[in-house]
Amino acid sequence: MDSIYERITELILLNAPNEPEEPLNEDTRLLEDLGYDSIAMMSLLVDVEEEYDFETEDMEESLKAFETVRNFVEFVRKNVE
């Protein structure tokens, strides 16, 4: 795994309301497994936007990002590139 993946998963865990029952992996679901609520979702979004210096314009894309760790990492990668 590269440094972006490591950093983003770190941020996902930092913002997660719940401790994961299993080690985080690409299929971990942010809402169901980590208990992400509105505050956590917005907080994570702001964290990655600030850290990677972008501002997402696409609502639908960012909503899909919150489904799994894989989706969220891809979402950030796409906006950084």
Add this chain to the structure above:
Amino acid sequence: MKKELIQRAYEEIPFLSERLRGTEIDWNLPEGEFEKIPPLEKEEIAADVLRLIPPRYLADLYGGNLVRTNTSGSTGKCLEIYWSMEDCRRSLYPLWFYRKKFYGICTWDKRCQFYTISRPGPEEEKVRYRAYGLEFSKTDLDEERLVWIYKEMKKYEPVWMILQPCIAELLCLIKEKYGLPELDSVRYIEMTGEMLSKELRDRIKKTFHCTVANQYGMNEVNSIAYECPDGNLHCMDENVVVEILDEDGNVLPDGKEGNIYVTTCHNRVMPFIRYGTGDRGVLETTQCRCGCRGKVLRLLSGRKNEWVLTRDREKVTPYVFMRAAEAVNYLTDFSILQYEVIQRDYDDFLVRIVLDEPVEGIPELFVENIGHASLQDARYEFCFENELFPDETGKRSFFKNRIRADE
């Protein structure tokens, strides 16, 4: 559109599949196919909300694992609403996204708002402290309490507020009448729950010196449309599909006035599909500078608020009656399906109620839970009906003031 959600709802819920009456639907929903699904009205499920819940969610429902809210509401029609926690959060995300994008408001910004009722009885909370919010009950909103609320707001220093237009009007009134200080911390007010007139919007802006935006939604699907900084109320495409239908259920083209129907993109526990909001409006295709792709919804009628008037000409918000209905439902396992209050004179009211099934003592319970002490002493005539809406005027408000109409 969430085709999978719609298909699954019709496969799992007998009540929905029976409504198709043999009509074959191609669930890939090519153009024109979605319109074959019959529109759904609140009355069809109000007496038995379980009929709209897929069997696989019943264990969660009885286990208390679902989010429960209710609409009691500004349309006078009552309904229990259930969501899974995750779907509810998905559904709320678009609104938070646009609050941040348009107005710089985040989930952790301190806010003030009002609620109708929490728990009726002597232990009812008049104020609730939340992690990022200060919330006030709409009960007993007389001048003394409004001044107290205003001062509490001042101390709390909220960044923004969510207000119903009638509450905002009361706050404007009280600020002006008592020369109360500015709420300097407030930079954004979101209006919701009722029609917002241009006059009132201007008054709120002038009184609070901040940005005002309108948000249109309902508990069944959450946010339906949200106003951008250019003043357009954009449909929340990521959360709902909005259609305008005529009285026969036919889709009307953009620019034509009709009844507003919505389809949830997220609520799998109660999949509201082509569901009537009870409001009227027009969809418009507009190229808006804000970048929002959603069509613009122009609201034409619906939840317009009128005031309850006391003999000394005090203006009281009709939420005092909504509170009474919610309290009765809280205490009697949701017995009121529809209600309407008509003020015939300053101290004379007609209360029309549709019950799920006969329950003793409803009038007494209703009156003792009216959220304004002096109004509890007025005369109330109760009529129990089989059906209330829509009435002959087409108006869907739960409260009507006949005093002004007669004067």
